[in-house]
Amino acid sequence: MAGLTKSDFKNPVVNWIDTRLPVFTMLQKEYGVFPTPRNFNYLWNFGALAMVNLVIMIATGIFLAMNYQPNTLLAFDSVQRIMRDVNFGWLIRYVHQNGASMFFIVTYIHIFRGMYYGSYKAPRELLWMLGVVILLIMMATAFMGYVLPWGQMSYWGATVITNLFSAFPWIGPKIVTLLWGGFAVDQPTLNRFFSLHYLLPFVLVGVIFLHIAALHITGSNNPLGIDVKTPQDTLPFHPYYTIKDSVGICVYLIVFAIFVFFFPNMLGDPNNFIPANPLQTPADIVPEWYFLPYYAILRSVPNKLLGVCLMFASILVLLVLPWLDTSRVRSARFRPIYRQLIWLWVLAVVTLGVCGANKPEGIWVVLSRVATLYYFLHFLVILPLLGKIERPLPLPESISRAVTGKGGGPLPTGAAATMEKP
Amino acid sequence: MADPSAAHAQPGHPADPSKRDFLQLVAGAGAAIGAGAIAWSLVDSMNPSRDVLALSSVEVDLTPIPEGQGITVVWQGKPIFVRHRTPAEVKQAEDTPLSALIDPQTDQARVKAGHAIWIVVVGICTHLGCVPLGNKPSDPRGEYGGWFCPCHGSQYDVSGRVRHGPAPLNLALPPYAFESDTKIKIG
Numbered sequence: 001m002a003g004l005t006k007s008d009f010k011n012p013v014v015n016w017i018d019t020r021l022p023v024f025t026m027l028q029k030e031y032g033v034f035p036t037p038r039n040f041n042y043l044w045n046f047g048a049l050a051m052v053n054l055v056i057m058i059a060t061g062i063f064l065a066m067n068y069q070p071n072t073l074l075a076f077d078s079v080q081r082i083m084r085d086v087n088f089g090w091l092i093r094y095v096h097q098n099g100a101s102m103f104f105i106v107t108y109i110h111i112f113r114g115m116y117y118g119s120y121k122a123p124r125e126l127l128w129m130l131g132v133v134i135l136l137i138m139m140a141t142a143f144m145g146y147v148l149p150w151g152q153m154s155y156w157g158a159t160v161i162t163n164l165f166s167a168f169p170w171i172g173p174k175i176v177t178l179l180w181g182g183f184a185v186d187q188p189t190l191n192r193f194f195s196l197h198y199l200l201p202f203v204l205v206g207v208i209f210l211h212i213a214a215l216h217i218t219g220s221n222n223p224l225g226i227d228v229k230t231p232q233d234t235l236p237f238h239p240y241y242t243i244k245d246s247v248g249i250c251v252y253l254i255v256f257a258i259f260v261f262f263f264p265n266m267l268g269d270p271n272n273f274i275p276a277n278p279l280q281t282p283a284d285i286v287p288e289w290y291f292l293p294y295y296a297i298l299r300s301v302p303n304k305l306l307g308v309c310l311m312f313a314s315i316l317v318l319l320v321l322p323w324l325d326t327s328r329v330r331s332a333r334f335r336p337i338y339r340q341l342i343w344l345w346v347l348a349v350v351t352l353g354v355c356g357a358n359k360p361e362g363i364w365v366v367l368s369r370v371a372t373l374y375y376f377l378h379f380l381v382i383l384p385l386l387g388k389i390e391r392p393l394p395l396p397e398s399i400s401r402a403v404t405g406k407g408g409g410p411l412p413t414g415a416a417a418t419m420e421k422p
Numbered sequence: 423m424a425d426p427s428a429a430h431a432q433p434g435h436p437a438d439p440s441k442r443d444f445l446q447l448v449a450g451a452g453a454a455i456g457a458g459a460i461a462w463s464l465v466d467s468m469n470p471s472r473d474v475l476a477l478s479s480v481e482v483d484l485t486p487i488p489e490g491q492g493i494t495v496v497w498q499g500k501p502i503f504v505r506h507r508t509p510a511e512v513k514q515a516e517d518t519p520l521s522a523l524i525d526p527q528t529d530q531a532r533v534k535a536g537h538a539i540w541i542v543v544v545g546i547c548t549h550l551g552c553v554p555l556g557n558k559p560s561d562p563r564g565e566y567g568g569w570f571c572p573c574h575g576s577q578y579d580v581s582g583r584v585r586h587g588p589a590p591l592n593l594a595l596p597p598y599a600f601e602s603d604t605k606i607k608i609g
Contacts, residue, residue, distance in 0.1 A: 063464050067471075085472035088463035246449075 030216055035234035036241055037222035039403050043117075044220070044241075045248030046110035051208070052249055053103045058201050060096040068148065070194035072187045075150035076275040094264040095256075100142050101267045102256050104290035107138065115321075116342055118330030119221040125322035127214040132318045134207050139315075141200040142290070144193040147185075151272030152282050158185045158193070160285060164298075167308040184278060224402055225330025226395055233399035284359070292356030293349050297375070299360045300368040310372065317379045324379055326387030334393040338386055341378065348374040479609030481601070484540065492557035494545060497608045501545035501553050502596055503569070504606070507580055511567065512538050515581040522585075525592045529581045532592070537600055542608070543582035543593035547571040554578060554593075569593070 007018035007025060018024040067086050069078040082089035111131070114120055120128035147158040162179045166172040181188030219228060228234055235241070259266065267289055271282045287295050294311050301307035317324075332339040348371040355368035396402035480497050482504055487493055492505030507515070515529040516538075533541055545553050549571065555561040556569035556578075564570035564577030566585045571577070576589035583592040598608040 059464065063467050066468065081471070081473060085474075087466045087469050087471060089467060089471070091463050092467055 030237075031242070032236065032238045034216070034237040035219070035228070035231065036237045037220055037228055037233060037399055038235045038240075039222050039224060039399050040220070040241065040244065041223050042244075042248060043109070043113040043223075045245055045252075046106050046113060048245040049106045049248060049252050050103065050110055052252070053099060053106055054201065054204060054208070057096060057099050057103065058205075060092050060099065061198070061201065063092050064096055065198060068194075070148070070191050072150060072190055072276070075148065075190060079149045091260070094260045097268065098256065098259040098264060100145065100288070101290065102252075102259070103138065104142070106252070107135065108290075111135070111318075112346070114221075116332045117221055117223055118225050118325070118327075118332070120322045121325065121328070121330050122322070124214075124218050124221065127211060127218060128322060129319055130207060130211040130214060132315070134204060134211060135318075136315065137200055137204050137207065139291070141197060141204070142288070144197040144200075146288060147190065147193050148197060149272060150190065150276045152274040152276055152280075153269045153272040153285075155185060155276035155278065156281055156285050157287060158189065161287075162189075164308050164311070167305045169305070186278075221330060222399060223331060223333065224396060224399055225334070226399060229398050230400070286357060289353070289357070292354075293352035294356075296352040296356035296368040297372045299356070300365070300372045310376075314375060317376070321379065321383075325383045326385075327383075327390060327392070328387070329392040329395065334395055335386075335390055336393065337390045341382060341386070345375070345378040348372075348378070479607055481605060481607050484604045484606065489539075491559060494553075494557055495608070497596060502608055503541075503543050503545040503557060503582070503593075505541045505543075505557065505580070507539050507541055509539075511580040514567070515541075515579060518579065518581075518583075524584050524587065525590070527581075527583060527592055532581050532583070532595060534598075534600055537603075540606070541580065541582055542596060542598050542606065544596050545569075545593070547573065547576055547589055548584065548591040548593065549574055549576050549587075549589040 004019045005022040005025060007015045007022065009015045009018050009024055014024055064082065067078060067082050067089065069075055079093070082093050084090075086092075114128060114131070143157070143161055147154045162176055162185065165175040165179065168175065177183065179189070180186065181192060222228075269286060269288075271284075274282075286292070294314055297314050298307045298311040301310055327335060327338065329335055332342055351367055351371040352375065355364045355371065358364045360368070478498060480495060482493075482495050484504070484506070487504065487506045489506050490508050490511075492503050494501045494503055496502070512529075518529070520526040520528065529538070532543075547554050550573060552571050552573035554569035554571040554576070556563040562570045562572075564586070566577055566579035568578040568580045568582060568585075571589065574588050575586070576584060577586035578589075578593055579585050581592075582595075584590070596608050598606050601607050
C-alpha cells in the first residue's frame with residue numbers, strides 16, 4: 001500500500017523525513033518503546049556486545065586494509081610496517097587481532113545463554129538457526145583473517161584447514177585445488193582470502209539484520225523462559241535496556257582494553273612472528289583458541305573422513321537443536337536435571353579445548369575421545385530423552401508476579417512498555 | 423512514553439531531575455570524548471607513516487648535468503627539476519622586469535646566493551598538477567625558454583616563474599641546500 005506515513009514527531013525536519021521514510025518511527029518502535037521482558041539479567045547484554053564488536057572489527061579492518069598488501073612477498077612485511085610505521089597502526093592492529101578473540105568470547109557466551117534459557121525453542125527456532133549461520137560465517141571470516149599476516153601459523157593453518165576438504169572421497173582433492181587456486185597455498189589463495197575476509201563481515205551484517213528482525217517478531221526470551229503475557233511483564237527498551245547494555249559495554253571495553261594494552265599477544269601464537277615458509281612446518285600446529293574444541297574433535301577420531309565429518313557435525317547439530325530438545329520448558333531454572341547436565345556439556349567443551357591445545361598423545365587422546373562422545377551424547381541422546389523423563393518445577397504465573405512477588409506487580413506510573421508514542 | 427524520573431520518586435525523596443541531567447551530560451560527554459579519541463587514531467593512521475616521512479630528503483650530485491639541461495629527481499614522490507642554466511639564461515632571468523610577471527618574484531629570490539646557475543623547482547604545474555616539459559633540449563620549452571605544460575599550455579621561464587596562464591603561480595621551490603658546489607640536499 002503506497003502512501004505517506006503519518007509521523008508523530010514534532011520536529012519539522014524529522015517529521016518531513018519520517019513521513020517519506022519512516023526510519024524514526026521504526027527506531028522508536030523497535031528500540032524506543034519496544035516492549036522487552038522486565039527481568040533480563042546481564043547475560044542478555046551479549047547480543048548487543050557482539051554487535052558492537054562487529055562494528056569495531058569492520059572499522060579497524062577497513063583502516064588495516066589501507067596498509068595491508070595481499071601479496072605473499074609483501075604481506076608479512078606490510079603487517080610489520082603497520083605495527084611500526086603507520087600512525088596508531090599498532091593500536092588498530094591489536095584491536096583487530098584481539099577483537100577476533102573478544103568476538104568469540106562474547107558470541108560463545110551469547111550462545112550459552114541461548115542454550116541455558118532455552119532461547120532456541122518455539123517460536124524462536126529460525127532465530128536460533130540464523131544465529132548458527134552467523135557463527136559459521138564468523139568462523140570462516142576469522143580463519144581467513146588469520147591467514148592474512150602470512151606468518152608460519154597463518155600458512156600452515158590455511159594448509160591444514162583447507163586440506164580438511166580433501167577427506168571427502170573423489171571430489172575432495174578437486175575442492176582443495178579450487179580453494180587454493182593452485183597446487184599449494186600460495187599467492188592466489190592469499191589474494192582470495194583477503195577478498196573474502198573483506199566481504200564476509202558485510203554478509204554477517206545482512207544475516208544479523210535478519211537475526212534481529214526475527215527477534216523483533218518473536219520478542220526476546222527471558223531468564224524465566226515464560227511468555228510475556230501483559231504489559232506489566234515488560235519495560236520499554238529505552239531507557240531501561242539501552243542503559244543496561246551500556247553498563248555491559250563499559251565492562252566489555254575494559255576487558256578488551258586490558259587485552260589490547262597489556263596482553264596483546266597472549267592469545268596469539270609465537271610462530272606467527274616467523275614469515276611463512278612453505279617448506280617447513282612448525283613443530284606444534286595449533287589453531288586459535290576459539291577453534292580448539294573442534295580441532296580436538298577432529299583429532300580424536302583416527303579415521304580422516306569420519307573426523308572431518310564429526311567436526312562439521314559438532315556445529316551443524318546446533319541447527320537441529322530446537323527439535324532435539326523435546327522439553328517444552330525453556331529456562332534451565334525450572335529443569336532440575338538439565339540444569340546440571342548443561343554444565344557437564346560445558347565441561348566437555350572446555351575439556352575439548354584443553355585437549356586441542358595439547359599434543360595428541362597419552363591421556364589427551366583418551367580425554368578428547370570421552371569429551372567428544374559426551375558432546376554428541378548430550379545433543380543426540382540426553383536432550384531427546386530428558387524432555388520425556390524430567391519433571392520440571394512449576395512455572396511462575398507471569399514474569400511480573402515472579403519478579404515482584406505480587407500479582408501483576410504495581411509498576412511505577414507509566415514504566416510498563418506500551419505502544420504509545422512520545 | 424515512560425517518565426524515567428518518576429521511577430524512583432518516593433514519598434519524602436522527591437525526584438531531582440537536575441541530577442539526571444548532570445549524569446546524562448557527564449555520560450554523554452565521556453562517551454563523545456572516548457569515541458573522538460578512537461576516531462582520531464583511525465583518521466591519523468591515514469596521515470603519512472614513519473617510513474614515508476623517513477624518505478623526506480634526497481641528495482643530488484650536480485656534476486653530470488650539462489649546461490642548458492636539467493634532470494628530474496623524485497622527492498617525497500614529487501618530481502623536482504634541477505636545471506643547469508647557461509650564463510645567458512641567468513642574465514635573461516635576472517633582467518626580467520617584475521612588471522612582466524604574473525606572480526612577481528626576482529630570480530635572486532629563487533636561487534641560492536652564489537649558485538645562480540642552478541635552479542631547483544618542484545616540477546608540478548601550479549594549474550592542475552601536471553608535470554611540465556622542458557628539462558631536455560628536445561622538449562618544447564615555450565616562448566620563455568623555461569618549461570611548457572602540455573596539459574593546458576602554461577609557460578614558465580628559466581626561473582620557473584609563470585609567464586603565460588592558466589597557471590596562477592610560479593613553480594614551487596623545495597627546501598634545499600648546497601652541501602658542496604656540486605651536491606645539493608633536497609628536504
